[in-house]
Amino acid sequence: MKSLRYSLAALALIGTTHAAVAADNLEIIVPFAAGGATDIVARSFEPTFSQQLGVTSVVRNVAGASATVGTAEVANSEGNPNIIGYEPAGALSIQPSLKKLPYGPDSFTYICRTVSNPMFLMVSKSSDITSFKQLVEESQDQPFLYGSSGPGTLPHLAMAATVVNSDLKAEHVPYSGSGPAMNALAGNEIQIMADTETILENYDLRPLAVFADHRVEGYDDVPTVEELGLPALDFAVWQGVVAPKGISDERAQQYAEACKATVESDKFKSFADKAKAGIAYLGPDDFKAFVQKRFETNKQVLEDAGLAP
Amino acid sequence: MDVILAAVGDAFTWQALLAIVIGTWAGIIIGGLPGLGSVVGLTIFLPFTFGMDVITSMALLIGVYCGSVYGGSITAILINTPGTPQSAATTFDGYPMTQQGRVDEALGWATFASFFGGVLSCVLLIFCAPQLAKFAVNFGSIEVFALVCLAMLCIVGISRGSLLKGLVCGMMGFFFSTVGSDPITGADRFTFGTYALSSGLDLIPVVVGAFALSEVFVRFSARNEEATIIPEARLRFPGLSEIGRRLIELVRGSFIGSFVGALPGTGAAAAAFISYAAAQKLSPRRANLGKGEPDGIIASESSNNAVTGSAFIPTLALGIPGDVVTAMMMGAMVIHGITPGVRLMADQAQTVYALFVVLIIVNVAMLILSKPSIGLFRYLFKLPLGFVMGGIVMFSFIGAVSVRGNPLDLVVAALTGILAYVLRRGGYPLAPLVIGMVLGPALESSLRRGLLISRGDFLSFFTHSGIATTLFVLIGLFLVWTVAAGILDWRAKIAARRQPAESAARSATTPEGGP
Structure with a gap:
């Protein structure tokens, strides 16, 4: 049982290894x-x-x-x-x-x-949808799918609020993060995503609306959701x-x-x-x-x- | 061409080379220590990179990453304890080789396969990154579901002897992975109202318990100093003719690794299992797999290191990190003002090419540093066994808790260790448990997402796309093959049992019936 003795000694040393926090x-x-x-x-x-x-x-x-x-x-x-x-x-x-x-x-x-950072409602650049109105119209035949970085995250909430407050028909598909959701958007598995400028700039995306009370600098032609006839939704x-x-x-x-x-x-x-x-x-x-x-x-x-x- | 030359110049500065040497060596050691893996290694080194320039900091991190993926194989082979989950498949053949006294050969193959896989995936990254990235985009939830199903089938292969026991362990691992937040609704599952469990069970504490702690328990309970001696770690590289003989295995493993690495949300551990499953069906020496066959080590190590290069494909080409490790790398890039994404290649070609060069140097450095690193482990394991085992326990717990700083993970590691010991005593294979745990979340969320996308129609999975159909057909073939082989095996066994019985009966009757 020599090895057992050694191990007990080694284990005792472990107790002393924790860092003393000043x-x-x-x-x-x-x-x-x-x-x-x-x-x-x-x-x-x-x-x-x-x-x-x-x-x-x-x-x-x-x-x-x-x-x-x-x-x-x-x-x-x-x-x-x-x-x-x-x-x-x-x-x-x-x-x-x-x-x-x-x-x-x-x-x-x-x-x-x-x-x-304010959030944008966006679609893939490869899609032919250029306005929120068009998005709503096209969603009537078959509901779109919107992605998010997980259930109960801001992208999810922003879109859920949009669906509740407008005629847009869309259903939620959660992913494990913004990255995988972007992959799904690129592969047309989902069609809509709400996220920040960082995501918008890094991928081939087209903003349709911004969830803020005023237009955002650098995106002057992107309307706020209030301008589109929705209640003033503010998601950042x-x-x-x-x-x-x-x-x-x-x-x-x-x-x-x-x-x-x-x-x-x-x-x-x-x-x-x-x-x-x-x-x-x-x-x-x-x-x-x-x-x-x-x-x-x-x-x-x-x-x-x-x-x- | 000027860009490439400038990039080579960027990569061959003394700072970058020093960072590669330090990073790779530290990575090998960290990967080799059970419990400490790629994520812990990168977390340790990430703060150091804040003061460095882009290439040097990436060189350090890539070194740690590639080194740790390789390092995990050293302890997998020596003491049946994978240093990282990525090397779990290396134990299947690595440890039997050690028991047969072929440590040097096993380590040699592991090192060479890691190097080969790493370099091949770098080459693919350099020449095919845009194409592969485009292809990876076609892998939606339904395709990933099919791929994960295919990978799950390797449980069948590795639980040779008792399929039922293997499946039980696989289900157990799958169940472990469902504890915590539901990936689709966010509701808590199997938490018994305890808040601590709502973050779920992490992979690392479970792997640490299942392999490292249970191994320590087994060695203690053996009460036999002879059987628990750790053989001296030596390294012998395979000769050219041997490499030639197994070249096809190396290439297949590397391609599988490169391909799986390019898909978002899979990772090196899944790649190693898929590659091992492929070797079980396609290797000419498949009958020996699991009994100490170098092909098994090659399948595992070439594929998990091939992931290191190709994991950068979605990260660099699309800005989509494939796993936690590349997500951390992407974070480090952002700190230095490089934003991975669709425009990176066009905007910052020189930096990207410099990264490619760094990746190749890291793999060469890994090959060179393998010998001194294994030498270090040789000295470590020469210590009295008790110290080695105590050290393993210590590092296991450090690794378990450092992944996300949750004290619950210590309890999980300890309990899994005891459970795994009991399972091993009962002859249950532990690898399916880890496979269930690694692939479980991907299987569940891809299936449920797929159902959301197909609006609840499972049958449309089979015709969703060419890729999905191909993968499902492969699964079907695999099942038919396995069942057919099982029946043939069973008939052969019956025949073999009847034959001695018949000949015995004949010999019994002959004296009477004979003249």
């Missing part, structure tokens, strides 16, 4: 796997942000269950002044209405919104920073100032330019009101489309 180390939770769209922005946000705060920070990816696992971890760290979450729109404003989660929109101290892919509840006002103030300075820094600006992320800063109070409003709107959409439980 008390003033800031943990930035990103609820997606490393290398994803949100992660990239978070990682370029992190250096300037920690510099502003004067602390060392670590980006930690806690992925899973539509970004709610990582978000729940932030919510559960009540009172911990050394953890924040870099959050996507879905985890804060959609998922709480979809399933039972250990958090809700009230579980956080809101710090700031960093970026936001945004990201923001939240901290757990129960941190001191002073700490929250520090975070807010650091976030503002980071978003306004040249370094972050030049990155956002490259990654086509639209900087859209909102301070703590505005951000909180914004999330609350989005949460309620999305909840309504989910109920109208019969998606809420």
